Amino acid sequence: VPDVNRPPRRIPDATVARLPVYHRCLLELREAGAATVSSEALAEQSGVTASKVRKDLSYLGTYGTRGVGYDVENLVRQIGRELGLTGNWPIVIVGIGNLGRALAAYGGFTARGFRIVGLLDDDPAKHGSRLGDHLVRPTSALAEVVAGDTSVIGVIAVPAAAAQDVADAMVRAGITSILSFSPTVLAAPPGVAVRVVDLASELQILTFHQHQRTEPAA
């Protein structure tokens, strides 16, 4: 009887955050016809160190071959499996303003395995307007759109003042993964994963460094 191999499957957050980058680079490498890739080459393309690449990949399993490198096709599959990239994640976007419209039309989501299942907004003037394959519907349709499918990912692009209400409604509808572009902290119960991308904060982090460089002797 072979030993039941129970790997300590605890992948560090920092590693998880880099897996999508590796995945993207590997897709490009495959596209370019590469059969194998070394940690050195993948590191170069991903903008990290080779040491980091090897350590990160070692958390997933032993997929490399010493003296050779990693099989591109296999590594794409393994990282995709780890990230749960089944190629078919439903997303619902709430808030069809400038940003929501841009997200709805963004080809990058479709290309990376996501499909929109609903576009919601509470402005009656927007209801019924068509965006791609979808009609804009009221936010109250959230439960209907999700329909108990806990794999649906909620995307929030409403003004900050409305974001918490939308997040609450998403949680009530059974959503457990939320990506918000509203510049405000969101509270959510333990089982719900929330990521906030604040575009202005990203710029402000840049101004900090710029400011440090231009006025070094503050």
Added chain:
Amino acid sequence: VPDVNRPPRRIPDATVARLPVYHRCLLELREAGAATVSSEALAEQSGVTASKVRKDLSYLGTYGTRGVGYDVENLVRQIGRELGLTGNWPIVIVGIGNLGRALAAYGGFTARGFRIVGLLDDDPAKHGSRLGDHLVRPTSALAEVVAGDTSVIGVIAVPAAAAQDVADAMVRAGITSILSFSPTVLAAPPGVAVRVVDLASELQILTFHQHQRTEPAA
């Protein structure tokens, strides 16, 4: 002669990334009429721990009062000063597709002290079209728009395949801070700060956790 106070002005990256959040919360608190705030209250509103708030703020200086808390007005000013928020950072957006248009119209940039000085795109069909106060111009106008002003922040929203070329052009034009929404790693010389926000990667990090929860015994 008073001792020349030379504080070890090295602020950790993790702290810098949180300063915009504190700043935003403090603006809200000020709006709500709060004169002072405790680390506990600011932590609650910022979604972090009180210990973290105090440690972070201690890197900036000694701005709190024991037994009382922090003066909201003063803390807004101090964090703003640290981030270099002069209320007038010029940004140029290259790539006026869905996302670029949304960014150009995004009120959050204006509200947080940024102003657009140029909208550029290499599609001739877009040239001359008006977006807010600006006409869309060819990317070749970059040097002219920047005009040697190294405080200009470059925002990239072109397809991944074109992003490195745009980044190179920005660097040539004298830009030293770049925020890219193109899903690709960007190479830049040492003095140039680059941040990449990859929208699809953000979703993929969520699918990892979702996948872990739904298929715990992989």
Added chain:
DNA sequence: TAGATTGTTAATCGATTAACAATC
């Protein structure tokens, strides 16, 4: 004075890095 809350310390935790034995 008594109660509240900061600023800082020290311990812990997690992430990065360099080095190299293992091995293809």
Added chain:
DNA sequence: TAGATTGTTAATCGATTAACAATC
């Protein structure tokens, strides 16, 4: 076999946390 490259170790670095003396 010789050269290349992984997987892993151990050291280092940076960030978080809890605790509490200082002090308003």
